[in-house]
């Protein structure tokens with residue numbers, strides 16, 4: 001028996017298999033992907049987020065975990081903070097958060113805390129995702145706010161960006177270790 005009705009916008013959440021994404025969703029996810037590309041240029045895992053009211057962008061951010069040396073500097077959290085600062089309050093009621101990768105438990109929790117109306121994400125994250133993969137925080141009926149969830153918007157572009165980033169990182173690591181392999185020979189010239 002639930003003592004209170006969940007937020008109205010939270011019902012019917014979770015249309016993971018929407019065949020043709022909304023044009024606004026596509027446009028704003030493309031913006032989130034552009035933010036993710038910026039993160040990659042800084043050597044950060046490419047994840048980007050946008051918060052919008054309808055088609056109007058309120059905040060945009062990309063992952064800054066490395067450059068900020070902050071374990072919590074995920075794109076979603078930075079976007080939520082920026083949107084709260086811009087709107088002058090902690091409630092992001094009626095807003096949609098777009099993110100290129102399925103949120104982790106911390107970020108999924110934050111979007112429930114911020115009362116975000118809707119979550120739209122690109123690629124699923126089977127290792128850390130908390131919006132359907134490992135956990136399903138936005139659709140957990142024990143919570144009193146449940147954002148609607150749309151998954152898989154521009155999923156391939158997001159996956160490609162992540163794959164390219166990690167491939168480049170691995171080849172850099174391989175080159176570095178190949179250089180290191182010559183070291184024991186001790187060439188003091």
Ligand SMILES: [Zn+2]
Pocket residue numbers: 074076103104105106107108
């Ligand atoms: Zn996160």
